[in-house]
Amino acid sequence: MISLSGLRPAAFARAAICVWGACTGLAAAQAYPAKPIQLIVPFSAGGDADMAARNLAAAAQGLLGQPVVVVNKAGANGAIGSAAVKQAAPDGYTLLLGRIGSQVLLPALQPKTTPYTAGDFTYIGLLELNPVVCVVHPDSGYKTLDDLAKAVKAKPGKLNYSHSGPATVQNLAPQLLLSTLGLKPDAVVSVPYKGGNEVALAVLSRDVDFACNNLSSMTGLLTGGKLRPLLTTTPERLAQFPDIPTARELGLPQMEAVIGWSGLFGPPKMAPEAVQRWAAALKQIARDPKWIAGNENFGGIPHVLSPEDTERYVRDGSAIYAELVAKAGLQVN
Numbered sequence: 001m002i003s004l005s006g007l008r009p010a011a012f013a014r015a016a017i018c019v020w021g022a023c024t025g026l027a028a029a030q031a032y033p034a035k036p037i038q039l040i041v042p043f044s045a046g047g048d049a050d051m052a053a054r055n056l057a058a059a060a061q062g063l064l065g066q067p068v069v070v071v072n073k074a075g076a077n078g079a080i081g082s083a084a085v086k087q088a089a090p091d092g093y094t095l096l097l098g099r100i101g102s103q104v105l106l107p108a109l110q111p112k113t114t115p116y117t118a119g120d121f122t123y124i125g126l127l128e129l130n131p132v133v134c135v136v137h138p139d140s141g142y143k144t145l146d147d148l149a150k151a152v153k154a155k156p157g158k159l160n161y162s163h164s165g166p167a168t169v170q171n172l173a174p175q176l177l178l179s180t181l182g183l184k185p186d187a188v189v190s191v192p193y194k195g196g197n198e199v200a201l202a203v204l205s206r207d208v209d210f211a212c213n214n215l216s217s218m219t220g221l222l223t224g225g226k227l228r229p230l231l232t233t234t235p236e237r238l239a240q241f242p243d244i245p246t247a248r249e250l251g252l253p254q255m256e257a258v259i260g261w262s263g264l265f266g267p268p269k270m271a272p273e274a275v276q277r278w279a280a281a282l283k284q285i286a287r288d289p290k291w292i293a294g295n296e297n298f299g300g301i302p303h304v305l306s307p308e309d310t311e312r313y314v315r316d317g318s319a320i321y322a323e324l325v326a327k328a329g330l331q332v333n
Contacts, residue, residue: 032092032271032273032274032277033064033065033066033092033093033274033277034066035066035093036066036067036068036069036093037064037066037067037068037069037092037093037094037095038069038071038093038094038095039053039056039057039068039069039070039071039095039096039097040071040073040081040082040084040085040094040095040096040097041053041070041071041072041073041074041081041097042073042074042075042078042079042080042081042082042096042097042098042099042102043072043074043078043081043099043102043195044072044074044194044195045072046195046197047195047196047197047217048099048130048196048214048216048217048260048262048298048299048300049078049097049099049262050070050072051216051294051297051298052097052127052128052262052295052298052300053070053097053262054070055291055294055295055298055300056068056097056127056264056285056291057069057070058290058291058294059285059288059290059291059294060278060281060285063281063284063285064277064281070097077101077102077106077165077166077167077168078099078101078102078103078106078167079102079106079114079115079116081096081102082096082098082102082103082116082121083115083116085121085265085266085267086115086116086120086121086267086268087267088267089267090122090266090267090268090269090270090271091270091271091274092266092270092271092273092274092275092277092278094266094267095124095264095265095266095278096121096264096265096266097262097263097264098121098262098263098264098265099260099261099262099263100169100259100260100261100317101165101167101168101169101260102167103118103121103263103265103314104118104314104317104318104321105167105168105169105172105321105325106167107318108167108318108321108322108325108331109166109167109325109330109331109332110166110167110331110332111331117318118314118315118318119315119318120268121265121266121267121268122265122266122267122268122269122270122275122307123263123265123307123308123310123311123314124263124264124265124266124270124275124278124279124282124307124310125263125264125278125279125282125304125305125306125307125310126261126262126263126264126303126304126305126309126310126313126314127261127262127263127264127282127300127302127303127304128261128262128295128300128301128302128303128304129259129260129261129300129301129303130214130215130216130259130260130261130262130299130300130301131214131215131232131233131234131238131259131260131299131301132169132170132173132212132213132214132215132232132233132255132258132259132260133212133213133214133215133218133222133229133230133231133232133233133241133244134148134173134174134177134210134211134212134213134229134230134231135200135203135210135211135212135213135218135222135227135228135229135230136148136203136209136210136227136228136230137203137204137206137227137228138225138226138227138228140209140210140228142209142210142228142230143228144230145230145231145245145250145252146250148209148210148230149177149181152178152181152183152187152188153181153183153187156183156184156186156187156188157186157187157188157189158189159188159189159209159210160188160189160190160191160208160209161174161188161189161190161191161208161209161210161211161212162191162192162193162198162199162200162202162203162207162208162211162213163190163191163192163193163199163211164192164193164194164195164196164198164199165192166330166332169212169214169258169259169260170196170199170211170212170213170214171190172258172321172324172325172330173212173233173255173258174188174190174210174211174212175330176254176255176257176258176324177212177252177255179324179327180252180254180255185329185330191207191208195217196213196214196216196217197217199211199213199217200213200217200218200221200227203227204221204226204227210230212258214260214299215232215238215299216260216298216299216300217299218299219240219297219298219299222241229241229243229244230244230245231244231245231246231247231250231252231255232244232245232246232247233246233247233255233256233257233258233259234246234256234259235248235256240296240299257320257321257324261303262300263310263314264278264282275307279306279307282304283304285304286302286304
């Protein structure tokens with residue numbers, strides 16, 4: 001006979017439903033998670049993805065009752081960490097903090113060598129949006145985007161911009177800008193750096209002429225007036241920086257397609273009860289003041305979506321970026 005004495009409430013509930021080894025779906029759902037969860041970040045520590053992951057982990061572990069351990073597995077523009085999650089057991093104990101660069105842009109830019117597509121993962125939820133802002137040094141002679149565009153047209157191949165890899169919005173945004181202006185991809189020289197912070201600092205140190213970078217990597221610099229913003233890719237002006245004109249206002253609505261995001265993904269065919277547990281937790285996290293404030297600290301705009309809406313959002317975005325990459329001739333294989 002099974003003894004129920006000494007059991008905690010959650011364990012008592014499971015024991016009451018699981019008798020002689022037979023457990024209902026409800027009991028299985030209640031059992032997850034029964035041990036720490038590993039959250040893989042496919043980029044280095046200190047960047048936007050890392051901050052988003054740690055912000056999520058801090059909010060989630062209290063709701064889930066288990067530690068959420070952030071593990072940075074960087075390399076190959078996010079492919080190494082993403083591939084590791086694709087190959088992980090689908091039990092919900094190894095998850096991915098996905099970004100648009102690793103999940104959408106990389107497969108579009110390098111379809112033959114990227115070991116996955118956006119559709120290879122289980123969609124759990126979108127977390128936040130990360131707008132792109134194009135900036136120059138405050139002492140630059142380019143006061144507006146039109147000034148910058150005129151300089152590029154007048155001196156093709158002379159100006160340069162910073163980015164953190166070919167499969168990033170920092171690279172795609174300037175290339176889309178060139179395409180929109182009717183210029184060739186080599187009209188501006190691209191200079192690669194290790195991460196978003198370095199991309200911003202390259203403009204600050206005047207090593208490059210401009211950059212189109214994630215807002216999260218530049219919030220402090222923009223607040224302090226150390227960078228001059230030329231446009232944002234959000235449909236409406238940013239509440240935090242209302243003086244930055246939108247791409248649409250400048251006659252470049254195509255640039256709205258370039259916007260970063262963070263999302264939570266699992267291995268293929270992840271256990272439904274684990275997906276449901278996380279989906280319920282994300283609903284609560286979306287209302288958590290500490291999580292919301294954490295996003296504000298690095299420029300993220302909370303935008304939590306259900307698994308179904310996340311799948312739709314990512315698939316629609318994948319189609320848009322595939323078309324952009326094809327038009328700009330950015331595929332590298």
